[in-house]
Structure formats: C-alpha cells, structure tokens
Amino acid sequence: MGKVAMANFSSSINLVVAHGLEAKPIIEQFGLAPVNDGGAFRRYQGLGVNLVVSGMGKVNAAAATAYLYAVTLNDSMYDPIWINAGIAGHKTFELGCTTIVRKITDQGTRSSYYPLPIPSSLPSSVLITVDVPEEEYSLDAAFDMEGSAFWSIATKFSPIEFVQLLKVVSDNPNHCIKTINKGKIGIYMESLAVQLQLLAAEMQKLASQHNWAHSLPEAYEKIAERFSFTVTQSRQLRRACQKFRAAELEQQLEEISTLKFQTSKQILAEMNARLERFAV
Amino acid sequence: MFSAIYVEKEIKEHPRTLEILGRFPSLPVIECDRYGEVFNRNAQNFRIQKQLPALILARKYGNLVLPTPEGYGFEGQGSYYFSHMMNCIYDCRYCFLQGMYRSSNTVLFVNYEDFYSDLERHIRNTDNAGNYYSGYDCDSLALEPISHFCQFFLPLFGKYPNAMLEIRTKSTQVRGLLEAQALENVIVAMSFASEAATVRWEHKVPSLKKRLEALVKLQNNGWPIALRFEPIIFTDTVLEEYESLFKWVFSSLNAEKIHSVSLGEFRMPTEFYKNISKLYPDEALYAQAINVQDGEVSLKDNSGGATIEKLETMLSDFISPAQYYRCA
Structure with missing residues (x-):
C-alpha cells in the first residue's frame, strides 16, 4: 500500500504500553480493536490511533516501539506521535496522580532526555527508568522500567517534539510495589486514559501544523x-x-x-x- | 513567553539563577547537567519548538569573547563579539539563527562575571580599546528585564572609553539605558526592515514605530545610536518601500548625530539556508531563486540589479559617507 496523504494533516498516534492491564482502559477510551496479524506483539488499532503492548522492561519497550513503527509505516505519510503511558512508582506523589514527564534518566547509562515541555495542568515529573523494580524511591522522581528505551527508539522515527510520556502513580513509599493489584491498575489507568486523550489532542495540534507545512x-x-x-x-x-x-x-x-x-x-x-x- | 526553564545543576544556586526563577514561579523547572543536553541534541525541530520555547540557564565555558567574522561591523581596531545569550525570543523568518541552531530554546549564560573578566582582558590587550559586539547570536536587549545585561556590562565600558560596545537589537527594552548615564562609546544599533518586510517576516517583534520611538528617546538622552537596515530582501517594490522607510526614520532622528548606518542584503551560509528551507518549505522567501557563492547564499535580484547601490544613493540624502558602511 502506498503512502496516502491524510486530508486533515493529522499524524497517527502511536501508544506504547507495557502491560495488558494498563492497556485495557486506554483501549476502551480510544475505542481500539485488536489487530490479529500474528505479529510479535499484541496490537490494537482505531481511527488514527495504534497501541502496542510491549511487555515489561527496556528491551521489550524498545522492540515493541520499533515493531509498531514498522507495521504502521505505510499508514500515513506523516511522522507519528508517540506516547508511552503506564504506571510508575513515585517518592512523593499520591497514588493515582497522573504526571507528565519532563525529564527521563536511564539509571543504567545515566543518560537524560527531555521531552518538549508541552503545556499541561498535570504535575510534572522526572522519570527514572530502572532495570529492576525500584523499592527504595531514592530520588524525588517517578520510576518505571520502559521510558528511556521507548524514548530512544521513538525519537529515531519522529522529531523529539512528537514524543511524550505520561505516567500514573501506582506505588510510593507508603504503598509499596507489592500492594499493586489488577483492580488498582484499572482505576489508575482509567484516570490516566482521560489525560492521555487530552495530551494526544495537544500534540496533534502541533503535528498537524507541521504536517500541513510539509504537505x-x-x-x-x-x-x-x-x-x-x-x-x-x-x-x-x-x-x-x-x-x-x-x-x-x-x-x-x-x-x-x-x-x-x-x-x-x-x-x-x-x-x-x-x-x-x-x-x- | 517560556514553556519551562532548564537549569544546569552547576548554577542552580547562582544568585542570578535564583532571581530569574523567582520571576517565573509557575513554570516547570527542569535540572540538566549541561545545556547542550537540551540545546544541541539531534532530531529537534526548531520550528515546532518555537511554539513552546524554553529558557535554559547555563554557565558558559571556554572562549567567551571571540573575533568577529570577516566583514562584520566597523573596520579598524580589533573587533570581537560575545554572547551572553544564544537564540532570540523573536521569530524573524529570515533569521540565520533558525539554520544555525538545532533548538529554538533561549540559552542565558548567568556567569556574567566571567564575560566581564574576558572582555576586560581583551580590552587591555587591545590598548584599552577595540570594538565589541553583543547581539550576534541573540537580541541583546530582548530579555533585558530578566537578564539585566546593561546594568552589569555598561560600567565596564564606562571604565574604558576607547573601547566601543555595539548593542544590536530590535527590542524596545531600553529603560535600563534611559535610567543610566549615557556613554559615548556604547552604541545601540537598531535593526529595521521595510514595513512590508516587517509585517511579512518579523513575528513577535516590536513594531517599527515602537522601535523608532525607543531610538528617539535614547538619542534624546545622549546615547549614540545606529541604524541597521538589514536584511534587504529583493522584492519588486523594495526601492519604494525603503525610500519611504528612510524618509520616515530620518525625519524623527537627528541624522548628524547618528553613529553609523549600514545596509546588508539577505545572505547566510549555505548550510544554514538548507536547514531553514527544510524547516519552512511553505515560506515564499525560501522559494525565491538564489545565488550561491563562496559557501554563502543570497537572493537573486530580479529587479534589474544594483538594488543595494540604489538604496545607498537614497541613504546619501540623509547621512554622510563617513557614517555609512555596507555589510560584507
């Protein structure tokens, strides 16, 4: 299939989520349907929106991001928007608090990355991507296991201004990681999904202007x-x-x-x- | 004005940093190790970023005062430039900074004291003289209420009256200058383009009227002023537009007291031009035919040529040859 210009100059929105439980509320919020193509990762699709369930950890996040790009490459002539959404631990934020990431640090390499500070009413946070679950909450930051890898790959396919990360706090020093259960994840992610839609719309405004200029x-x-x-x-x-x-x-x-x-x-x-x- | 403030870890407690952060209590503050992590990274899009620019507070290392590029400014004694800022809050479509930097964030170096020392060293090494330019990589005055650039650097040039400082700007933030004692060796050089060019290509920039009003106030307060008519963009009506601009500008200023006037056509290094053309494929300015010579791009003059010479002739009705130079 050849590249087709989208009449409204919109970019596709590509969502990368670690776990099926995290993905469920987003799939419902965006009205996505499964794509049964027998591919390496579970994938969902809706009007202009793609979601891939990566599995936990950096390797899975990187692979799934690249996979999603490869399988959707020909859907649009414009660079896609990328958002990594999911749960995270946080030293100081309350459970269920959705936070927009302003800085990502890979704990292993010490490299830091900075998404565009897109306007948001959400509290902002530093995100530290770790290799094993963080139980010490050593810094005033959010902790996940995918963010830095997602960023590194997604920014190879789109300008960095098209890549964001949105996290909801699932554990903190008062409610350790072991207290997370399916029900809580569902509730937290429902709340995140609403904010995700707002963020995606905000990013789409920037993307559409950019795409129009290059059409x-x-x-x-x-x-x-x-x-x-x-x-x-x-x-x-x-x-x-x-x-x-x-x-x-x-x-x-x-x-x-x-x-x-x-x-x-x-x-x-x-x-x-x-x-x-x-x-x- | 800004979407966030990035602060280098090293200067997060610097008094100038704290003062600036105090002015923007509601902005996200993001710590970084070095400003290059944000400013120089790959895959940035200057144009998209320009919609949500951030301020980066940093410390400048290395050579803070540099020799000017060939043909920049006045001839004669040693010429140097320094940049306490990188990038500009204005959004002029013709500006070479769009092609020079990957990021449209503004970097403000807070270690003024180091700039001061390096400037003083250069002045002393140039027999207490030399020409010093601020505003090559930024607009010197555009962030004046935040940067307090004048307040800090003017005393240095008060101390060395034979060293000349040119402050290049399109800003009307001149209160600091108006409240200070005028210095004969500090020249405020205001850039002007024709009204049509301003409307078309200068976004978020003070109007020509406000710029001229600021210059009149400065001149009335004894500050030497200069006029920079650049970049001249060749259009079918360029001569009429600039004739009208010259008449208007010189009717408000004491021409005899103007330190200098310069003209310069639109031109920039080929690499910068290529970068900007990619950023703004929908901009008519970058659809115009160009000349490429010695690594520089200029616009083809389809009006029959000699536009710059004709503009120079027009200028000679208002100023003496000694007051004029053409930007190389």
Whole structure:
C-alpha cells in the first residue's frame, strides 16, 4: 500500500504500553480493536490511533516501539506521535496522580532526555527508568522500567517534539510495589486514559501544523505518476512542488502537470525555469 | 513567553539563577547537567519548538569573547563579539539563527562575571580599546528585564572609553539605558526592515514605530545610536518601500548625530539556508531563486540589479559617507 496523504494533516498516534492491564482502559477510551496479524506483539488499532503492548522492561519497550513503527509505516505519510503511558512508582506523589514527564534518566547509562515541555495542568515529573523494580524511591522522581528505551527508539522515527510520556502513580513509599493489584491498575489507568486523550489532542495540534507545512500540492501526485524519477529527482520534484505552493503558484504547477514532456529531466527544468522568475 | 526553564545543576544556586526563577514561579523547572543536553541534541525541530520555547540557564565555558567574522561591523581596531545569550525570543523568518541552531530554546549564560573578566582582558590587550559586539547570536536587549545585561556590562565600558560596545537589537527594552548615564562609546544599533518586510517576516517583534520611538528617546538622552537596515530582501517594490522607510526614520532622528548606518542584503551560509528551507518549505522567501557563492547564499535580484547601490544613493540624502558602511 502506498503512502496516502491524510486530508486533515493529522499524524497517527502511536501508544506504547507495557502491560495488558494498563492497556485495557486506554483501549476502551480510544475505542481500539485488536489487530490479529500474528505479529510479535499484541496490537490494537482505531481511527488514527495504534497501541502496542510491549511487555515489561527496556528491551521489550524498545522492540515493541520499533515493531509498531514498522507495521504502521505505510499508514500515513506523516511522522507519528508517540506516547508511552503506564504506571510508575513515585517518592512523593499520591497514588493515582497522573504526571507528565519532563525529564527521563536511564539509571543504567545515566543518560537524560527531555521531552518538549508541552503545556499541561498535570504535575510534572522526572522519570527514572530502572532495570529492576525500584523499592527504595531514592530520588524525588517517578520510576518505571520502559521510558528511556521507548524514548530512544521513538525519537529515531519522529522529531523529539512528537514524543511524550505520561505516567500514573501506582506505588510510593507508603504503598509499596507489592500492594499493586489488577483492580488498582484499572482505576489508575482509567484516570490516566482521560489525560492521555487530552495530551494526544495537544500534540496533534502541533503535528498537524507541521504536517500541513510539509504537505505537497495535488499536482505533485500527477507529475510523480507520469514519469519515472530517480531518487535525487524525486527529492528535487518534492521541493520544487513545495516552492510552487509557497510562492502561491499552484495554478502554474497544475498547468505544468498537464503539459507534454518527454522526460522527467525536462519537466524539472520547466519547473525550475518558472521558479527562477519568482520574486517574493 | 517560556514553556519551562532548564537549569544546569552547576548554577542552580547562582544568585542570578535564583532571581530569574523567582520571576517565573509557575513554570516547570527542569535540572540538566549541561545545556547542550537540551540545546544541541539531534532530531529537534526548531520550528515546532518555537511554539513552546524554553529558557535554559547555563554557565558558559571556554572562549567567551571571540573575533568577529570577516566583514562584520566597523573596520579598524580589533573587533570581537560575545554572547551572553544564544537564540532570540523573536521569530524573524529570515533569521540565520533558525539554520544555525538545532533548538529554538533561549540559552542565558548567568556567569556574567566571567564575560566581564574576558572582555576586560581583551580590552587591555587591545590598548584599552577595540570594538565589541553583543547581539550576534541573540537580541541583546530582548530579555533585558530578566537578564539585566546593561546594568552589569555598561560600567565596564564606562571604565574604558576607547573601547566601543555595539548593542544590536530590535527590542524596545531600553529603560535600563534611559535610567543610566549615557556613554559615548556604547552604541545601540537598531535593526529595521521595510514595513512590508516587517509585517511579512518579523513575528513577535516590536513594531517599527515602537522601535523608532525607543531610538528617539535614547538619542534624546545622549546615547549614540545606529541604524541597521538589514536584511534587504529583493522584492519588486523594495526601492519604494525603503525610500519611504528612510524618509520616515530620518525625519524623527537627528541624522548628524547618528553613529553609523549600514545596509546588508539577505545572505547566510549555505548550510544554514538548507536547514531553514527544510524547516519552512511553505515560506515564499525560501522559494525565491538564489545565488550561491563562496559557501554563502543570497537572493537573486530580479529587479534589474544594483538594488543595494540604489538604496545607498537614497541613504546619501540623509547621512554622510563617513557614517555609512555596507555589510560584507
């Protein structure tokens, strides 16, 4: 299937969640349905939204993020939005408190990453990604087992401004990790799912503007279909089409798309000749 | 103005840091080890970030005062620039900073004392003189209520009257200057573009009227002022637009007392231009045909050429040749 431009310039929203129990309220909130493709990870899909259940830990999170990208790559021509959502321990926050992550530190490598500080009414938090469950709550931060790996992979596929992490506090020094049960996870994640939808909408605003700016005029498809372009020529064609749009010369581009040319080189030459005459 | 404040661990207790944080009690404060972790990382999108820019408070190491690029500013004695900030809160579509930096966050280096020492060392090494430029990598005055740049650095130039400081700006934050004793060797250089260019390409920037009002006040208070007409962007109506701008500007200022006036056409290193074109594929300015020469991009002048020369002729009606230079 070829890449199809989405009429509203939206990006797909890709959600990475560690556990099926965490995913359930999100699946309901977003109205997602399972995708039974026999793939390596459990996956759900709805209108413009994908969710993958990664399993716990950094390796699983990294693999599932890459997997989700690979299997949804052709669904849209735009870079997807990525959100990692799930439960986390926290030294000072109350149970059930949803927090937006402003800094991620991988405890193993000591590397830190910084999501775009998107406006939010939620309390913000540092997230420390650990290899084994944190029971000491040694720093005033949230603790999870996937965040840093998710970030490292997701930011390979989209600009970092399209990647966020949202966590809900499931344990703290007064309610240790052993007190977590299915029922509590469901309640916490229901609350997170509502905030997740708001965050996704906020990110979608940024993404849509970005996507619109990088979209191509309709004439591009017509021209691209008529000739066989080399990789370099394809890049030149895309940029030239964007210039026609930027210069408000789309009508000329439409006209060019209907003219007779023998080769891809000739049509590119005509486009460039017309752009040469353009002055802002 | 800012979405968050990043603070380097090392300077989190610095008095200047604490004062700035006190001004923004509701912003998230995020600690980092070095500002480069946030500012220089890969896969950032300057344009998206510009919608939610953050302030980064940091300490600057290494060479704080640097020789100016060739052709920058006045000829003559040693010329240097320094940047207590990186990036600009304004959003001018033609600005080379968009292509130079990966991030649109603003970095403010709080270790002014180190800048002061390095500036003083350079002044002494240049026979207590030299030209010093602030505002190459930022707008010097745009964050003045937060940075108190003037309050800190003006006394140094008061001490060395033969050392010249040029403060390049589009800001109208001149209260600090107006409250201080004017210094003959500190020049406030205001950038102007034509009204049409301003409306089209200068976003979040004080209006031309307000900029001129600020300059008039400064001149009336004895501060040397300068005019920087750049970047000139070649359009079909560029001559008429600038003729009107020149008449308006010089009718409000005492032209004889203007320290200097310069013109410079739109140009930037090829790499920066490529980066910006990718960020703004929908911007008409980057659809215009270009010349590439010696690693620099400039716009093709489709108006028949010699636009800069014609503008220079226009300027000569208002100022003497000694007051003028063309940006290389």
